[in-house]
Amino acid sequence: MNRLCYCTNVHPAEDLPGILDQLDSYAVGVREALGVDRLGLGLWLAAEAAAGLAADSSARTKLRSELDARGLDVLTLNAFPYGGFHAEVVKLAVYEPRWTDRRRLKYTMDCATVLTDLLPDDAPYGSISTLPLGWRSPWTDADDTACLDSLAELTRSLRGTPIRLAVEPEPGCVLDTVADAVAWLAARVDPEYVGICLDTCHLAVSFADPVGTVEAIRDAGLQVFKVQASSALHVDDPATARDALAEFAEPRYLHQVRELRPDGSVLKADDLPEALDRLPGEGPWRVHFHVPLHAAPDKPLESTNHVITEVLRAVEPDRTVEVETYTWNVLPHRQQNLVDGIAAEMAWAAGEIQ
Template sequence: MTLDAPLPRFGYGTNGLTDLRLDDALGLLADLGYDGVGLTLDHMHLDPLAPDLSARTDRVAHRLAALGLEVTVETGARYVLDPRRKHGPSLLDPDPEARARRVDLLIRAVRVAADLGAHALHCFSGITPVGTDEDTAWKRLADSLTPVLEAAATAGVPLAVEPEPGHLLATLADFHRLRHALGDPEHLGLTLDIGHCQCLEPLPPADCVRAAAPWLRHVQIEDMRRGVHEHLPFGEGEIDFPPVLAALSATAYQGLAVVELPRHSHAGPHYAALSLAFLRRATPTDLPGAPSATQEGSTT
């Protein structure tokens, strides 16, 4: 490990704080000592489809700056486009007009991410529709992402695609398939969910971090068990976190590691506090700048 390896920086996802107003959620995270936030564009926070998006984004940017919070923008809102279909329509939808709605959302999100000074914009492929063969699904994904990547390149915002269990693009190997299909564009990066690594990748999570390092633009983090896609609070799954955090430091990852607990939003402030305390304790003490046991105790 190099002496200038950065200490992991932690954020919390607003999809785990959906019962709070956005201003209150951001204030909570700053007060707890988080470095930043994973901001999901959704109707209860920064609605990407409501009027005056630019003005509302500007207000959020000022709030983030005043609180000293960094940000990544996430696009995993469940019903922001379709009130009846979770994550619908997707980039794989058989209807071209439906796919175009998702593409438009992502291009809007690129502009929001640029205006907020976000480190990256997150997205995912979606589930392969019934009756769609694999080759067709991959072609739809590549074609749909092409204009999004063009917008990302123009805005200077990395697009960080997330392998999601059950989706067409589910694994690190699938990410590389997309990357090669698109010609390895500069602004195509990876969102690595540490829990997903535990769930289904052949490598341990820390090894996944090292393998993904050249393309890593965004990290989500939570506990999980092998073979079960259920986001769990830290300590309730099987992941050994100190090696994961050491790997993030050693690979010089520059972004946030964002806690991803959307199904615990009913107790979001409680889990936000517990999560940061856990991650600070799990940060190896031999990393440059790591808090001592005394410092950890003073911040929780």
Template sequence: MKTKYGHLTYCSNIHPGESWSDHFSHLQKNLPLVRANLSPDAPMGIGLRLANEASLELIKPEVIAEFQTWLEKEGFYVFLINGFPYGSFHKTAVKENVYKPDWATKDRLDYTLRLFSILSRLLPEGMEGGVSTPPISYQYFDTTDFDRKQRVAVATKHIVDVLFYLIQMQKDSGKTLHLDLEPEPDGVLGNVELLVQWFLDVLLPLAIPEIQTKWGLTKEVAECTVRNHIRICLDVCHSAVSFEDNQTIVKLLKENSIQVGRIQISSALKVEFSKQPKEIMDLLVSFDEPTYLHQVIIKSDDGKLQSYPDLSEALQRGGKPFEEWRIHFHVPVFLDSYGLLSSTQKELIELLNLQKEFSITNSLEVETYTWSVLPEELQIPIVASIIRELQWVKSILENEISVGITE
């Protein structure tokens, strides 16, 4: 839905399934109920998750035509696609496989180009659209720096192939589409600083000369073209887990002219071991589930950070007094605490206030996809969950609190 601070939606990766029929049935069942509660008098945007299998079906002319007819009839529009998870994302052990195939593979390239082809047909006139994608790969796939550098080189070349596709698409259709790389702890581009470094030191030096050669553009215009089509997907859960400061993030992106393709509105699980450590550890066991990666970064009382690839490994270590744990577990954004446990809702509110003040992006996407693996006492029916999440975000956006970036 259109708000004063951008188009607000939720990501449909909350719904299970890999086929287009699975995806579409969930959209048909749930979206009209959500819109009736939140945007009954105006069209509502969709953050569409398409598995690879579903993309192979939806790209067929007769199938996408049927979907377009439904969108128009029901009052929806598609402006974002989540292209991070390629295959199954529910009811199976996803873990680090969510990065497979990574950007060093042709499968990831072909899948992403297909998503852009679909988005170009669905995107309303006059709007920009984006596809989110992994931060190149998972860092533990490589055992040596040399192997990782090789992987990054191949991956960057594939991303430049997507860039060329998007440049040509804009020339042919006038539509601006962008690839949104999503930093995540333990990704090769695990945080915003690493993404900025890759963008400046690897992507631009490779892409700019090739654009100049192919289209005869000046260096300055070629660089602007890269920045227009390759952006960052800023997932607030991920940056909070990494203890990244929101004001520093916004300043860093602004200073380096890197655009935010979308903000993924999400909260991480936060634990402060100031009291009752045994009771806290017992509670955390219920969040140690086998489906998703739950990376943990621990901040000790002296400010040092220590990371663990998954919650199970951090639990083996145990908690210590005065530590703060940030856990990659997308908990409901409308809750700031769960008894002895809490969330990074404060950090999320801070970034939403920065969005209100500086218009960081025009695309806002709630992404709480872990409802089915939350402890039972935190689960409520899916439509009610989505509505409550979006209502909470709207209430924050409508509250005219603003913050300034400190120097």
């Protein structure tokens, strides 16, 4: 089975007719541009669409048929954004509802029902990526307990199915880094059903060692169920690159920034405008802005593609790899159309898979 796919959260539709229209407009074109008979998808379903499909088995059968007719295979679902992912301003709203809220549990269980029926027959498993519990504040011990209870209930519903939950650490959240996620999950969840979604942009922003991170996940008895192949912005000398960085400060999404200090510690800012105002800019920056895999940003900015390469060489060879550049539509000076751009990203990622 081809384990490479691209995430459809780059497209805005949140109802089934709109999703199919976008697959016709973009995914089919990507498949044709790549010259392949089948194209893998990481499907994003907003909560309302997931609930409708989960409640109607005939609708799931019809969707599977529509996907087959287009040469599209759903390998994974992205259940991080609950809805409204293409609103004018998303920012912190993307982390709601948290895993303390029963709506998050229901949404994820709905996604599991849908993915079970959409997954290709030869797929060893299907992954659902989810947020790292919620934004870091406010957060209490009672919130921890509520999350564990919900994850335990979800796990019970997944037993006997091929569906796995992949928790996706993200800067600024309760599980800010992969190390945070490993420490929180290890010995608290069933590792057969709950593991890690390793987003390589988020990993790069944390300045963590890619190979050491994969080894730490494995040593803790957890699994990487999904790699999100995504690249962050990097700049060695942010003090001399303020104008170039400012072009990426856009109003829709949160773009967390980390600055590496000489002693190895990391300074933090929750968004790029805050970083430009407050961080000293004396060490290199990594910015949570998913930039296209195949096209390096203009100097003095760089991408962190090397992190993707190192992770893909370290993880198990059958892991799902999802290209997730949801920021195509907010890139400054975008020149490439979306079909050609996604196809070029997929071709780049395919070349990195061993």
